[in-house]
Amino acid sequence: MAPETLPANVLSTLTDQPNTEQASPSQGPVKRRSFLKGLGVVGAALSTGSLLTTISEAQGRNDVITVGDVAILRFLAAAEILETDLWQQYNELGGVQDSEVPGGSGSRLYTKALEVLDGDMPQYIHDNTEDEMTHELFINAYLVSRGAEPVSLEQFRNLPSSQATGAQQIGRLTNLMQLSVDTTWFTRYRSRTGNPDLGDTFPQAIPSIAMGQHPAIPRSDADVQPDPSKPHHISDLTQAIANTAGFHFATIEQGGSSLYPMLAQRTTSLEVLRIVLSIGGTEICHFQTWSDKAGNAPHLSVVDPVTGLTVTFPDLNSPPLGGEDFQTNLIMPEPTAFLSRKLPVCSIIRPTATKGAAMGALKALTADDLFIGQSPDFFKFMRTLAIEADLAVRQ
Numbered sequence: 079m080a081p082e083t084l085p086a087n088v089l090s091t092l093t094d095q096p097n098t099e100q101a102s103p104s105q106g107p108v109k110r111r112s113f114l115k116g117l118g119v120v121g122a123a124l125s126t127g128s129l130l131t132t133i134s135e136a137q138g139r140n141d142v143i144t145v146g147d148v149a150i151l152r153f154l155a156a157a158e159i160l161e162t163d164l165w166q167q168y169n170e171l172g173g174v175q176d177s178e179v180p181g182g183s184g185s186r187l188y189t190k191a192l193e194v195l196d197g198d199m200p201q202y203i204h205d206n207t208e209d210e211m212t213h214e215l216f217i218n219a220y221l222v223s224r225g226a227e228p229v230s231l232e233q234f235r236n237l238p239s240s241q242a243t244g245a246q247q248i249g250r251l252t253n254l255m256q257l258s259v260d261t262t263w264f265t266r267y268r269s270r271t272g273n274p275d276l277g278d279t280f281p282q283a284i285p286s287i288a289m290g291q292h293p294a295i296p297r298s299d300a301d302v303q304p305d306p307s308k309p310h311h312i313s314d315l316t317q318a319i320a321n322t323a324g325f326h327f328a329t330i331e332q333g334g335s336s337l338y339p340m341l342a343q344r345t346t347s348l349e350v351l352r353i354v355l356s357i358g359g360t361e362i363c364h365f366q367t368w369s370d371k372a373g374n375a376p377h378l379s380v381v382d383p384v385t386g387l388t389v390t391f392p393d394l395n396s397p398p399l400g401g402e403d404f405q406t407n408l409i410m411p412e413p414t415a416f417l418s419r420k421l422p423v424c425s426i427i428r429p430t431a432t433k434g435a436a437m438g439a440l441k442a443l444t445a446d447d448l449f450i451g452q453s454p455d456f457f458k459f460m461r462t463l464a465i466e467a468d469l470a471v472r473q
């Protein structure tokens with residue numbers, strides 16, 4: 079790009095003009111030295127020539143999409159297809175039923191049990207589902223618009239639907255009826271010292287759903303039988319299933335909240351970076367919403383008649399949790415160590431280290447049993463997408 083087409087505020091730093099304010103039609107007045115100051119030590123050491131190269135390269139990044147960018151977007155498209163599939167299952171039984179998210183007809187007592195966590199749960203489930211549908215469709219359409227292959231998982235739609243009234247009977251990609259739900263996000267985001275990127279580990283908030291195979295949606299109408307002895311006739315089993323869903327919502331969305339910033343660090347095209355940052359921000363909106371609701375899960379203990387497992391939701395405001403950092407109305411990240419323990423603590427999304435990001439996400443979803451019953455071909459397909467995304471290098 080020729081220097082004369084550079085933005086006025088940039089040009090003003092490259093020419094030897096008096097130290098007065100320059101008027102820029104697009105960006106307003108800019109102090110002459112503010113650009114160099116902003117660059118810090120490295121920027122100040124750059125020659126005029128290298129600055130021009132950097133600016134030219136940066137603007138060119140809008141037009142270039144690399145093999146790595148495509149690989150990142152393809153993995154994210156697959157992740158969004160999987161998210162859509164699982165959220166669709168939740169919406170059919172526990173969300174708002176309308177033409178924006180069609181397909182189900184709702185399970186009355188499951189929906190009521192979700193509403194115990196928050197009266198707006200059906201609306202939030204609906205909106206999260208719609209968001210995922212748009213993420214999936216947008217990323218695939220963008221890939222096509224740049225001449226790249228979109229991603230389809232239709233061939234792997236072989237898992238069963240819930241038999242409960244309200245669910246469509248179609249092939250699914252994900253399993254929500256035999257889940258192990260990793261609830262360490264609850265303690266991780268409340269820690270003021272720990273960060274997985276610095277090697278720290280975190281205890282499960284709800285140990286009993288972290289192991290075993292638990293339903294987060296009713297498996298059949300037997301899971302949503304009324305119990306006249308309980309408020310609103312919601313049985314403990316139905317409430318336990320809704321509580322499991324409440325934690326699983328946040329487990330899924332905290333994963334997206336980390337995955338997007340992790341992969342953003344490997345993008346080359348500024349437009350792809352913009353896509354990844356913009357969708358990633360929505361994942362964080364989702365996570366915070368669910369982080370707020372999960373804390374409202376009523377404490378109870380019930381034996382699941384299908385698995386024989388005891389499912390216990392403890393009082394999260396009591397030991398071994400409880401106390402200032404674990405009170406359930408904390409819905410924002412506590413500040414914690416970031417990059418180095420020598421630096422001040424900072425309120426951040428965590429983890430965000432980029433190494434092995436896609437494979438890490440795939441392993442985490444697999445460990446939660448989200449793909450129980452899937453074929454070896456499915457895992458092979460997803461592993462290939464993850465490996466290719468993790469090979470992307472910022473250029």
Ligand SMILES: [Fe+2]
Pocket residue numbers: 158161209210213334361
């Ligand atoms: Fe998404």
Ligand SMILES: [Fe+2]
Pocket residue numbers: 161210330331334361364
């Ligand atoms: Fe999401």
